[in-house]
Amino acid sequence: MIDLFCIGLVVLLVAVGVPILFVVIVYNGLIRLRNEVDNSFAQIDVQLKRRNDLIPNLVETVKGYAAHEKTLFENIAKARSAVMSATGVQDKARASNMLSDTLKSLFAVVENYPQLKANENFMQLQEELSGTENKIAYSRQHYNDVVMEFNTRIQLFPNNLIAGPLGFKNKELFTAPEAEREAPKVKF
Amino acid sequence: MKTMFEQVRANKNQSYLLMAFFIVVVGVLGAILGLVWGNVYVGLFISMFISLFYTVFSYYGGDKMILLMTGSKPVAKEQYPYLYNTVEGLALAAGVPSPQAYVIDDSALNAFATGRDPKHASITVTSGLLKVMDRQELEGVVAHEMSHIKNYDIRFMMLTTVLVGLVTLLSDFILRSMWYSRGSRDRGRGGGQAQAILLLVGLLFAVLAPVIGQLMRLAISRQREYLADANAVVLTRYPPGLAGALEKIKNDPDPLVDNANKATAHLFISSPFRKTKSFLSSFFSTHPPVEERIKRIMEL
Numbered sequence: 163m164i165d166l167f168c169i170g171l172v173v174l175l176v177a178v179g180v181p182i183l184f185v186v187i188v189y190n191g192l193i194r195l196r197n198e199v200d201n202s203f204a205q206i207d208v209q210l211k212r213r214n215d216l217i218p219n220l221v222e223t224v225k226g227y228a229a230h231e232k233t234l235f236e237n238i239a240k241a242r243s244a245v246m247s248a249t250g251v252q253d254k255a256r257a258s259n260m261l262s263d264t265l266k267s268l269f270a271v272v273e274n275y276p277q278l279k280a281n282e283n284f285m286q287l288q289e290e291l292s293g294t295e296n297k298i299a300y301s302r303q304h305y306n307d308v309v310m311e312f313n314t315r316i317q318l319f320p321n322n323l324i325a326g327p328l329g330f331k332n333k334e335l336f337t338a339p340e341a342e343r344e345a346p347k348v349k350f
Numbered sequence: 351m352k353t354m355f356e357q358v359r360a361n362k363n364q365s366y367l368l369m370a371f372f373i374v375v376v377g378v379l380g381a382i383l384g385l386v387w388g389n390v391y392v393g394l395f396i397s398m399f400i401s402l403f404y405t406v407f408s409y410y411g412g413d414k415m416i417l418l419m420t421g422s423k424p425v426a427k428e429q430y431p432y433l434y435n436t437v438e439g440l441a442l443a444a445g446v447p448s449p450q451a452y453v454i455d456d457s458a459l460n461a462f463a464t465g466r467d468p469k470h471a472s473i474t475v476t477s478g479l480l481k482v483m484d485r486q487e488l489e490g491v492v493a494h495e496m497s498h499i500k501n502y503d504i505r506f507m508m509l510t511t512v513l514v515g516l517v518t519l520l521s522d523f524i525l526r527s528m529w530y531s532r533g534s535r536d537r538g539r540g541g542g543q544a545q546a547i548l549l550l551v552g553l554l555f556a557v558l559a560p561v562i563g564q565l566m567r568l569a570i571s572r573q574r575e576y577l578a579d580a581n582a583v584v585l586t587r588y589p590p591g592l593a594g595a596l597e598k599i600k601n602d603p604d605p606l607v608d609n610a611n612k613a614t615a616h617l618f619i620s621s622p623f624r625k626t627k628s629f630l631s632s633f634f635s636t637h638p639p640v641e642e643r644i645k646r647i648m649e650l
Contacts, residue, residue, distance in 0.1 A: 198445070205442055286431070293435025300443035303587070308445070 188321050192330050195312045199333050202305040203251070206336060209298045210245055210258055216294065217242050217265075220287045224268065227278040231271055237264045251334040255302075262295065302336045309333045354501055357577070361502035365509050369405050372513045376401035379554065386550065405513070412512040413464040413472060413504075420462075420607070420614055422452035422474040433480060436488050437473055440496045443585045449473050449499060453480070459602045462617040463495035464508050471499045476607065483595055490582060490592030494619055497581035503574055507617055515614065572638040579643055583650050593647045596620070600640040 221235055241261040248257040269288070278284055313332045316325035377398050384393015408415075427434040433451050441448040449465065452474040459479045465471030473495045475488075483491065498504050583589050599605070599620050607622035615622055620640060 202445060209442070289431050289435070293431065293439065296435065297439040297442055300439045300585075304443050304445045 184320075185324055188324060189328060192312075192316065192321070192325065192328070195308070195315060196330065196333075199305070199308050199312050202301065202308050203336075205301040206254075206298065206305055209294055209301055210254070213261070213291065213294045213298065214242055214245060216287060216291055220268075220284075220291060223281065223284050223287060224272065224278065227275045227281075228271065234264070234268060234271060238268060251336055255336045258298065262298075265291070265295075306335050306337070309335055357501040361506045365502075365506045368506065368509050368513060369409070373398070373401045373405055376404075382550070382554070386546070404516075408509060408512040409466060412508045413466065413470070415512055416464050416508060416614060416617065417452060417472065417474065420454060420474065421456075422454050422472075424472075425451055425453050430480070432485075433475065433488070436485070436492050440489065440492050440585055443493075444496045444500045446471075446496070446500055449496075451475075453477055454607065456607050458605050458607045458622065459483075459599045459620075460605070460607050460622055461491050461495055461619045462614075463498045463504050464511075464617060465499065465504050466508065467502065467505060468499050471504055473499075478602075482598055486586075486588060486591035487595035487598065489586050490588070490595045491619060493582035493585040494578050494592060496585060497578040498574075501577075501581070503578065511614055511617060575638050576643065576646060579647050580650060583647060589647050589650050593644045596640050596644050596647070600644075 217238060221238060224231075225235070238261070241257065241264045244257040245254070245261050248254040272278055272284075315321060316330045316332070377394060380393040380395075380397020380400075381390050382393070383397070384390045387393060425433070430451065430453065433453070437451050438448045446468040449463070449468075449471040450473075452472055454460075454474055454476045456476045457478040458476055459482060461473070461475040461479055463471060463473045473492060475491065479491065480488070498507070579592060582592050586592070605620070605622065607618070
């Protein structure tokens with residue numbers, strides 16, 4: 163009689179405990195991963211902001227030698243403020259790519275001004291900017307890796323049974339239409 | 351292929367094992383010395399105390415010791431913006447905190463990473479490497495080191511250097527001093543006993559030496575280097591960068607890093623010694639052949 167009672171108790175504990183344990187483990191894992199997604203997105207943001215902070219100085223320096231390239235400066239200013247005002251992941255990715263492109267054309271124009279190219283201040287800014295472009299690319303790559311992992315994790319069975327009800331949704335990739343590695347690799 | 355998580359766990363376990371092994375070996379040595387002196391427990395107690403202290407010190411300060419031993423100097427961002435930006439960029443790619451950058455003033459082309467975990471890590475490159483490599487190649491090298499940091503290779507390699515390396519250096523020292531003191535054996539009256547003890551310790555070290563050599567080679571295991579190469583390419587997504595860097599390292603006419611020694615050699619991205627084809631050098635060789643590494647990278 164007592165034996166039967168004990169067995170019943172164990173069965174009950176297992177039947178209730180195992181699902182609870184499963185939910186707790188999956189939930190904690192997903193929370194950890196989602197925080198990593200958010201953190202790596204913040205890292206992209208830091209670099210985008212850093213680039214935006216560098217641009218006014220750069221434009222001022224270039225203006226000193228090539229004041230008449232007005233449309234170029236306007237385009238840069240526009241793209242820069244678009245990055246600042248962009249909110250969603252995809253919006254940010256698009257704005258960021260646009261700014262990368264306009265900066266590329268800026269550095270293409272600079273090729274025509276040998277004196278500017280030799281300017282100490284300009285060279286420093288150029289190194290900083292290409293370093294930051296690289297960091298944007300790298301932080302974006304890491305973000306996308308983590309998002310991929312997160313999305314896969316919540317889609318896999320049996321995680322998918324509880325991910326939805328617990329409020330986990332697919333995260334957006336920080337994608338760019340053109341080739342990932344091309345943009346920052348350009349030689350200024 | 352092991353996952354990153356498994357690599358990290360394996361490295362942590364091996365690190366603990368190594369520390370335990372070190373404490374036991376030194377403890378046994380102390381007990382034997384105590385036996386010779388007449389009291390096993392005093393010897394055991396003293397050696398346990400010393401080895402525990404040294405192990406804790408190694409865990410927390412081993413990287414500083416290595417940086418000092420190799421003559422690495424911390425550098426500021428203003429001095430080396432190029433190196434800094436590369437290190438910070440790849441830290442972002444790997445998702446680890448940015449390690450402190452160090453430079454060794456040496457024309458040889460080499461680099462290493464050390465530290466106990468990604469939060470307490472550093473990357474050192476030689477000034478020669480900075481001069482010779484273009485951006486993609488430097489990225490490749492830094493990515494290789496970043497991979498060592500991310501999967502905790504650095505912890506195990508650091509502990510191997512300061513724990514096992516100490517035993518190697520000590521045994522070298524004792525064997526040599528035995529050699530030189532042989533002629534003056536019967537100078538002092540009480541010297542006989544001390545000589546006997548020294549002889550015993552020397553013999554012990556001589557017995558231990560092959561074990562230690564094996565350990566050092568285990569520590570570096572060629573697999574670790576291949577894996578770091580592969581992970582580096584995952585970070586940069588550009589195999590020719592690291593391959594080009596290794597090509598330049600291979601053709602380096604003077605690969606000798608002045609401050610490298612047997613204890614620190616395995617830390618470097620490629621062997622810091624002159625290329626010799628002697629039996630001993632291939633026996634102690636801790637690095638896979640560069641040609642093979644380049645081949646594997648380009649196949650990725």
